[in-house]
Amino acid sequence: MRPFSYTTVSTVRSAVLQVSPDPKALYVAGATEVLNLVREGQIAADRLVDIRALPLTSIRPGAEGLHIGALARHVENHPVVRRDYPVLAQALLAGASPQVRNMFTPGGNLLQRTRCSYYRDVRFACNRREPGSGCGALEGNNRYNAIFGGSDHCIAVHPSDLAVALTALDAVVRTQGPAGARSIPIEELYRLPGEEPHRETVLDHGELITGIDVPASRFAARSHYLKIRDRASFAFALVSVAVAVDVRRGVVRDCRIALGGVAPRPWRARAAEAALTGKPLNEESRRAAGQAAASGATPRRHNRFKVAMVERAVARALSEVGD
Ligand SMILES: Cc1cc2nc3c(=O)[nH]c(=O)nc-3n(C[C@H](O)[C@H](O)[C@H](O)COP(=O)(O)OP(=O)(O)OC[C@H]3O[C@@H](n4cnc5c(N)ncnc54)[C@H](O)[C@@H]3O)c2cc1C
Numbered sequence: 421m422r423p424f425s426y427t428t429v430s431t432v433r434s435a436v437l438q439v440s441p442d443p444k445a446l447y448v449a450g451a452t453e454v455l456n457l458v459r460e461g462q463i464a465a466d467r468l469v470d471i472r473a474l475p476l477t478s479i480r481p482g483a484e485g486l487h488i489g490a491l492a493r494h495v496e497n498h499p500v501v502r503r504d505y506p507v508l509a510q511a512l513l514a515g516a517s518p519q520v521r522n523m524f525t526p527g528g529n530l531l532q533r534t535r536c537s538y539y540r541d542v543r544f545a546c547n548r549r550e551p552g553s554g555c556g557a558l559e560g561n562n563r564y565n566a567i568f569g570g571s572d573h574c575i576a577v578h579p580s581d582l583a584v585a586l587t588a589l590d591a592v593v594r595t596q597g598p599a600g601a602r603s604i605p606i607e608e609l610y611r612l613p614g615e616e617p618h619r620e621t622v623l624d625h626g627e628l629i630t631g632i633d634v635p636a637s638r639f640a641a642r643s644h645y646l647k648i649r650d651r652a653s654f655a656f657a658l659v660s661v662a663v664a665v666d667v668r669r670g671v672v673r674d675c676r677i678a679l680g681g682v683a684p685r686p687w688r689a690r691a692a693e694a695a696l697t698g699k700p701l702n703e704e705s706r707r708a709a710g711q712a713a714a715s716g717a718t719p720r721r722h723n724r725f726k727v728a729m730v731e732r733a734v735a736r737a738l739s740e741v742g743d
Pocket of ligand 1: 455514
């Protein structure tokens with residue numbers, strides 16, 4: 421294992437000043453992911469800057485919406501989150517294991533790396549880990565890989581359950597970099613791989629996530645997260661769906677449908693939202709939304725099953741939010 425130095429910081433400013441100018445420095449928050457990646461060689465870091473002492477732990481619900489600090493713990497247990505943002509609580513509970521959930525942080529969860537085995541195993545070619553080396557997944561075992569948004573250079577999927585739920589809630593990520601603060605809609609946080617899969621997000625090196633804002637909406641309270649995976653627990657999504665609907669007088673006025681496990685970033689299913697809006701929420705509209713969600717998929721040899729899985733999962737998730 422490559423040696424690295426370890427420092428702690430107590431202010432956002434000092435954190436940014438330490439990491440931004442040093443391309444080999446990285447933040448460490450819950451440490452459930454970054455230490456493994458440094459140890460196994462997927463990430464080359466000489467310096468880890470521990471941000472756990474930063475004052476970014478609050479969970480603040482209010483009339484404008486919900487603020488979640490980048491280091492907040494157990495967001496899923498907050499009574500207002502459970503009541504008013506069920507999709508968030510369900511997505512967090514569906515992730516990892518109780519032991520990992522005791523450690524991990526929302527900021528670290530959003531920036532976790534792909535679980536594609538060709539990225540994780542340094543013996544394989546991976547353009548995301550080593551630009552220009554190739555993509556083993558294209559012709560290899562691509563059962564877990566993308567059916568939307570991939571490129572000839574990378575078909576890895578983003579692993580975060582939280583990011584999918586936040587996409588269905590129009591969340592905004594707050595950051596602090598050397599040039600100041602930014603607010604980034606979560607849909608714009610992640611890049612599609614294109615020809616540069618190693619550039620995963622729009623964040624600059626050293627730009628710190630300070631928190632996440634979920635705006636108040638009419639659909640957040642009527643929301644649901646469905647995760648389909650190989651094991652009932654402790655497994656990443658084959659397909660996941662976050663749905664949130666605003667139904668008035670029996671008709672869907674507005675909705676959000678986001679998919680996980682199918683694309684290099686949380687995948688907003690806009691065609692499904694369009695298919696559902698203005699319709700009563702019933703079996704027919706749920707099925708139509710499912711079919712629309714799966715339209716345009718480009719599956720690979722081993723993941724054709726994900727197309728039908730998306731269709732059914734969307735319909736089933738919508739059945740959980742009532743008629
Ligand atoms: C066995 C296992 C199973 C898992 N299953 C799931 C699952 O089913 N679903 C799921 O969603 N996740 C799952 N995870 C992922 C787990 O949730 C992540 O390990 C975790 O979210 C990373 O959070 P962390 O705080 O430990 O981040 P760290 O490991 O500390 O950091 C991860 C990355 O984020 C960066 N970072 C951290 N905080 C910030 C910040 N505030 N600003 C900028 N950069 C930052 C770090 O530099 C690093 O690159 C699993 C993990 C394990 C080990």
